[in-house]
Amino acid sequence: MMLSIKDLVSGYGRLKILYNINLSLSQGEILSIVGPNGAGKTTLLNSITGFAKIFNGKILYNENDITGEKPEKMPLIGISYVPQMFNVFPSLTVEENLLVAGEILRSRELLRQSLEEVYTIFPILRERRNQKAGTLSGGERQMLAIARGLVQRPKYCF
Numbered sequence: 001m002m003l004s005i006k007d008l009v010s011g012y013g014r015l016k017i018l019y020n021i022n023l024s025l026s027q028g029e030i031l032s033i034v035g036p037n038g039a040g041k042t043t044l045l046n047s048i049t050g051f052a053k054i055f056n057g058k059i060l061y062n063e064n065d066i067t068g069e070k071p072e073k074m075p076l077i078g079i080s081y082v083p084q085m086f087n088v089f090p091s092l093t094v095e096e097n098l099l100v101a102g103e104i105l106r107s108r109e110l111l112r113q114s115l116e117e118v119y120t121i122f123p124i125l126r127e128r129r130n131q132k133a134g135t136l137s138g139g140e141r142q143m144l145a146i147a148r149g150l151v152q153r154p155k156y157c158f
């Protein structure tokens with residue numbers, strides 16, 4: 001399983017932000033992208049996940065070209081995205097947030113198992129499962145956002 005980005009030029013509208021980005025990433029590999037505010041880290045992730053405009057280059061996933069694929073397709077092919085902001089539904093409870101994200105899984109049993117796994121990683125979320133996400137602390141909210149990504153059992157989680 002391999003994700004690779006070749007000569008990516010991307011941005012928003014007519015504005016180009018990233019120029020000629022190349023990288024590749026195996027399943028299970030952890031890659032940190034570091035840079036100052038406004039450097040384009042989020043734009044890189046937005047480019048993979050279908051939120052940015054791609055002017056040139058290719059994004060390959062297992063040899064398949066997924067360049068410009070729609071955001072809603074991502075979890076179905078094994079890519080979860082934890083956005084930097086607006087990453088939980090504040091009016092839903094912790095568990096409802098997880099259930100909505102896990103809706104893409106093929107069975108109830110798998111969903112139950114995934115919930116159990118993310119509650120094991122983040123025990124505070126189990127304790128607060130009936131609490132509205134909008135009332136979580138900042139750090140708890142980020143845990144929930146990451147858990148929403150992981151509960152989908154992705155091959156890659158950004």
Ligand SMILES: Nc1ncnc2c1ncn2[C@@H]1O[C@H](COP(=O)(O)OP(=O)(O)OP(=O)(O)O)[C@@H](O)[C@H]1O
Pocket residue numbers: 012015017035036037038039040041042043044084
């Ligand atoms: N929707 C947009 N339309 C136009 N310009 C944008 C848009 N989103 C981001 N930008 C610009 O693109 C550049 C890169 O932004 P990006 O959000 O990718 O940075 P970042 O590296 O994630 O920063 P941070 O560390 O602050 O999260 C910035 O100059 C930003 O102002």
Ligand SMILES: [Mg+2]
Pocket residue numbers: 041042043084
């Ligand atoms: Mg960012």
